[in-house]
Amino acid sequence: MNTPIDEAPSHLRYAEYVLGVLDADARAEVEREMATSDAAAIAVALWQRRLLPLADEIVPTEPPPYVWERIRDGLGLRAPTRMPPPVARPGLWESLRFWHWLGLGASAVAAACLVLLLVPARRGPVAPPPAYMASAITQDNGQVGWTATMDLAQGRMVVVPARPQAIAAGRAPELWLLPPGGKPIAVGMIASDAPTTLALDRALLARLGPDAALAVSLEPPGGSPTGQPTGPVIAKGAIGASPESGGKPVALLRVNPTVRGQA
Amino acid sequence: MSTPTPDGEALARLLTQVAKGDERAFEELYRRTSARLFGVCLRMLRDRGEAEEALQDAWTSAWRRATSFDAGKASAMTWLSTLARNKAIDRLRQRREQPLDDPAMLDLLVDEEPTPAADAQHSQDYRRLRDCLDQLEPRQRRSVREAFFSGATYNELAVRCQVPLGTMKSWIRRSLLQLRTCLDA
The missing domain is CATH 2.60.40 (Immunoglobulin-like)
Incomplete structure (x- = not known):
């Protein structure tokens, strides 16, 4: 049943993972592999290095300020500190x-x-x-x-x-x-x-x-x-x-x- | 790989600080890169609310997993963009299957080719990738670009491009092999 083209060489699955064409199950499988195999993790990293520069094309869009507040609150980080300017207090x-x-x-x-x-x-x-x-x-x-x-x-x-x-x-x-x-x-x-x-x-x-x-x-x-x-x-x-x-x-x-x- | 730009080095330094729990570095890193990551999420999810949530997921992971950042393996921007892409793709996969004949979906497949004028401001890695993409057969190049920017599965791509699934897989896989040969040359 498998035509040659259906039998992607296994390393191409890492490329497919990085490109984003795999379905949820196949993605999860690659992620499990990455967690247990250095070779898989390295192969994915290499494909990320090859393909991610394409993201340069995407027009940056400022997220609304409340997104940062949600991230900070969700992580339990402190609110930004408004520190007084350093006072000349010697020593x-x-x-x-x-x-x-x-x-x-x-x-x-x-x-x-x-x-x-x-x-x-x-x-x-x-x-x-x-x-x-x-x-x-x-x-x-x-x-x-x-x-x-x-x-x-x-x-x-x-x-x-x-x-x-x-x-x-x-x-x-x-x-x-x-x-x-x-x-x-x-x-x-x-x-x-x-x-x-x-x-x-x-x-x-x-x-x-x-x-x-x-x-x-x-x-x-x-x-x-x-x-x-x-x-x-x-x-x-x-x-x-x-x-x-x-x-x-x-x-x-x-x-x-x-x-x-x-x- | 090209020499990291000074900015890339600065981002890597910030991310290394984040790994040590430095909240100020985290905020600075967010300030410098969140617009690009939000762009990535918006482009894939095409929904502001969902893109905001994906961005939040990505930064939450960035804080918790910063210790896994290895400047020798990836640039900070690649590492962060990957997190954002993965969170957006997770959300896409959780959506219910798009109706196969939804004409609105077909409209999404646009032949978006960047203008050469924009090139000057792009990284060396990007220009190399563009050169290699340009060597692909046009339909295959469009499929790869659509796949990257939309986060669509093989199935969805086949439907959008109105080609059999096997054809889509073949286009993409050949393109990936060709890109690897070109980029690693």
Whole structure:
């Protein structure tokens, strides 16, 4: 029954797949093959490279703005941060950069340094008081996993691993804010072996406080697909608070390496 | 393969950042490429609402699967366009079979040949592909182009072009072989 032309050489099926002429069943079959066979995946990639340039001909059309909002909301990503322009505040954000520079294996040192760095800020009678918060995110074994420092004025957080963290293959650490009595809020993916800087939007900033905590869970590499933690929580830490000064938070710092299983 | 353009390199860098969970890179990548991807979805689905949904599906996958992007295997634009095409084709396949004699469907088959004037702004990869397509027999070239842009199955193409299914398969397969020979030369 098969004429020669019906018997497409098997490699042509990858071309047919990329061109888009296969029906749903045949497509699914090729996709299964790609998942299990490197040769199939490479053959498809080669055909994509050959044929996809034809898409250059298509006239670009701007999608309506709500499409981006839906994508962002569907993925549980933060609303765009409207960060204030950088203020000439000598040394404060730089001190966070210093954490970056300091890098691994240094969270205790970094915490101590931060105390020192903050002393002038506490005393400074002229400069507007900066607001920092810090948290030692501690693993079940009591070891500090990451140290987080939040610069409230700049809406930024630096998360530094105390040491390179062993993370299960195919998983990635995601940082969550645990507001008191509320659901976890995704802060962002963090690196297990390098400092990560994250932007804090207004909604997150509003919830940072001594009653809130931070937690790290293991999620698929792109982040939790549901917007809530789906994997095991591997580290947790309280957020340090400072005494009030003139009704304004001055420097919030309490790194507590023994925080375990809070909130 | 041609040297990636600076823009292509920038897109690849952004996509690599997205793989690390960088939301700003994700937004920037979307800003730079979503109009092209939306064009791809619109052209296939010919329905704004469905095209918007396919675009959303594609970007959701892009965020979740960015770690599978390999700059050595594909350009960022190829990777993203493939996601958009696949989401649009999935939706086409979920639609109920189009009535075979729907005259509106026949109207969709237009002989859309790009104007040479547009060529200057196209990539080197595109110009090469165009040169190879131009060497195909006209009906076969039209079938390949229609297949690529519409996402239609062999069956649908045969009906639209009013040729037997076997003829359509033969045209497309010969064209693909010829294109490969020409492009890989």
